[in-house]
Amino acid sequence: MTMTTVPETVACEPFDGPLRALWGGGLAPEALESSLAHATARLGIPDLRDRAFWNAADSATITAIRAAADVERGTPWPQPLLSQFAAFFRDGNRTRYEDAVRARAERLTRAVVMAAVTGATRWVDEAADGVLLACEQSGWSWAAHDDVFSAHSEVVPREASPYLDLGAGELAAQLAWADHLLGPAFDERVPGLRARVRHEVRRRVFEPFLTRRDWHWLGLDGHVHNWSPWIQGNVITAAVLLEGDPAQRAELVARALDGIDRYVATLPPDGAPDEGFAYWWNGACRAIEALEFTRRATGGALDAAGVPALVATVSFPHRMHLGGDWYVNVADGSARLRGGEPWHAPFAWARRVGDADAARHALAQRTTAGPVAAVAGGLGRLLHALADPEWVAGKPAGPPLVARSWLPSIEVLVARERAGEAGLALAVKGGHNGENHNHLDLGSVIVASGGVPLVVDAGKTTYTARTFGPRRYELPAMRSEWHSAPAPRGLEQGVGATFRAEVLAVDEAGVALDLTGAYALAPGESWRRVAQLDRAFARITVADEWRLEAGEACVHYLLRAAPERVAETALRLSADGESVLIEWDRQEASVALDDWELDDAELCAVWGARLTRLTLTLPDPAGHLTVTIGGER
Incomplete structure (x- = not known):
């Protein structure tokens, strides 16, 4: 035996x-x-x-x-x-x-x-x-x-x-x-x-x-x-x-x-x-x-x-x-x-x-x-x-589509135009860059119309050895420059829990974040962002205010599709039968549109062949920029 x-x-x-x-x-x-x-x-x-x-x-x-x-x-x-x-x-x-x-x-x-x-x-x-x-x-x-x-x-x-x-x-x-x-x-x-x-x-x-x-x-x-x-x-x-x-x-x-x-x-x-x-x-x-x-x-x-x-x-x-x-x-x-x-x-x-x-x-x-x-x-x-x-035997009804969700532990706000309807919706991300499975996405926004995201977060790519290795944050989907987030002096966000957002205020449909700690900024430099859904006028505003020692101030927005230029300071973005107007309040902002040709199977399954990044750049070391997203008026 x-x-x-x-x-x-x-x-x-x-x-x-x-x-x-x-x-x-x-x-x-x-x-x-x-x-x-x-x-x-x-x-x-x-x-x-x-x-x-x-x-x-x-x-x-x-x-x-x-x-x-x-x-x-x-x-x-x-x-x-x-x-x-x-x-x-x-x-x-x-x-x-x-x-x-x-x-x-x-x-x-x-x-x-x-x-x-x-x-x-x-x-x-x-x-x-x-x-x-x-x-x-x-x-x-x-x-x-x-x-x-x-x-x-x-x-x-x-x-x-x-x-x-x-x-x-x-x-x-x-x-x-x-x-x-x-x-x-x-x-x-x-x-x-x-x-x-x-x-x-x-x-x-x-x-x-x-x-x-x-x-x-x-x-x-x-x-x-x-x-x-x-x-x-x-x-x-x-x-x-x-x-x-x-x-x-x-x-x-x-x-x-x-x-x-x-x-x-x-x-x-x-x-x-x-x-x-x-x-x-x-x-x-x-x-x-x-x-x-x-x-x-x-x-x-x-x-x-x-x-x-x-x-x-x-x-x-x-x-x-x-x-x-x-x-x-x-x-x-x-x-x-x-x-x-x-x-x-x-x-x-x-x-x-x-x-x-x-x-x-x-x-x-x-x-x-x-x-x-x-x-x-x-x-x-x-x-x-x-x-x-x-x-x-359950009989499905429509989803609840709640008007507002604020999750303080992860500093995520989701606000929609009206409860029970998809309508216009805003999501904003705070937190820190040491979270599990995190991307460098502090201050990033998602905007949806009719339930369809138009200003987007690219999301998960197909997992490989690189995904969880030392080169993780070289992948575009993980980097802040491919999120709808700021880039002070062209900087990307830092990696780890020490790089974080601070919630300054939050209300029924918006949040104010101090994003200074998300970047390796010099003492005295700062960046703040306020993202707000205006339910009465069905529009979203994202207001950035910064103070830098020198250099340009950039903000990125990752878009579902290539937009149409309709005015000097306005673009129309359309996808899946939904459309929004993206406007900004600074005529001197330079505008760049960069296509991201997707070659990852998981990203392509969600978004198709490409995403487009809108970059607005201002030369002011200290300044402000407000971007408005909503229906045409």
Whole structure:
């Protein structure tokens, strides 16, 4: 008999955060063992033997899944290759490997759902093939995260030291849900597969999680970001569904909840993450999902609805909404919905905490004739959406389109002409340049008309090695000169938290910022900006005032399209059926229009072939400039 040595668990001091303050002794090992005793039966997602549940599964969702699954069954499975993994270390390309991993995961999700819905052996076998392929995958981490190259100068994942990252956590949770749904069929058709799943999850996820405390995403140095709830939420799912030892399961869940508590402690009272709307889904939303899963698994013993920041954060998506599928996209985020966002998660949480606007906004994204969730969101998110009758039967109304949102923690203002209508809208960004996933965008403005951004933030580019390397801020999309921001003496903004904006005043439709600290200015130099929406006249003014020792003063505006010059001090900007007039009050300002020919796939998918930058330059060392944006008068 071969004996295996179980690595020794590394002890850790519990973190005294909001969750521990709320739950107290509920996080003690013996209490968790007891509250998790009947966890899987409480989740509301039965296995394939519950034919009443699966026969009643939403037909639009199952029809869409069946159409894709029928086409791919019998064809070769997507296979992540070493050459794709190594590409990241050779030329910085991370998408080739991650796309292959994602394609296989999505096929596995479809196979698992089809097996549960039909109970057919052909689909059980298809799902089993996908599960074993995942178990045999050399490494579960994504190449961009794995330390095999930095630690060993190698590009082959090391079996002896698996790296626990987002990819590994996602795969562990997917296999756990597959096992939960199809376990009885796997026992009959492929005996031994479930044991293999548990072995692989234990050695690749549970053991590294319990035996190492040097994972950066634990936040032990105080820097906590979206990886924390994303990974640790998946650890909780896998532990509850796969770990048979009650004490070990309680230890895993307790450790993961302690880590999520560190993340929750960083959420400000307004619930706004500094990573922006796009990362809300894989940060605050992941925390909510993990904690709701925990509430169900513990029969309500551990309920996070009493944490104010978690209650507040569900409003963040609709407070960043411009209209249609357009959102305020500060930091690494797309201005447009990419599709596949798990809107059921904020819907369910908003109902729990009584946020009617957040629930309405989430339900507004639900297409009644379409699937309840996208396969791309992951198997767990799809299952929770399928199992919520209120979501499945929900009748979408229009989004709330609130008149004003001011988020002091990140210093972002969004103001619109009238509540409930897209109309003219203004977004202004303060904060500092050391935020997670930040761009150098202090003082930048976004202007939308009819929900369509016309003065824009370019947003996220395709991730490569350069995106998070020392040359990040050489990328145009990250630089202040390609944001709608000032450039005193032609300077760009500095990198790091010491470069910041100061809020001087904020009201119902505007904000005044001191941007002096955003640049490496000399003592005595200054730059202030006031951005204001005038609802009565449907126009936005951006007023800059500066004092420099010498040199020119520039302001940049990033435009959706090339504008038409209609007067010496006016341009007309039109796109997607919307139009605004951009005017300035200084005739002596020199005007430059520079096209940015886009060559990045993600930027092109949002904006098309190009964006245009308007630069207004004045020779005054001390001076002022007011730009007005609105409808033609």
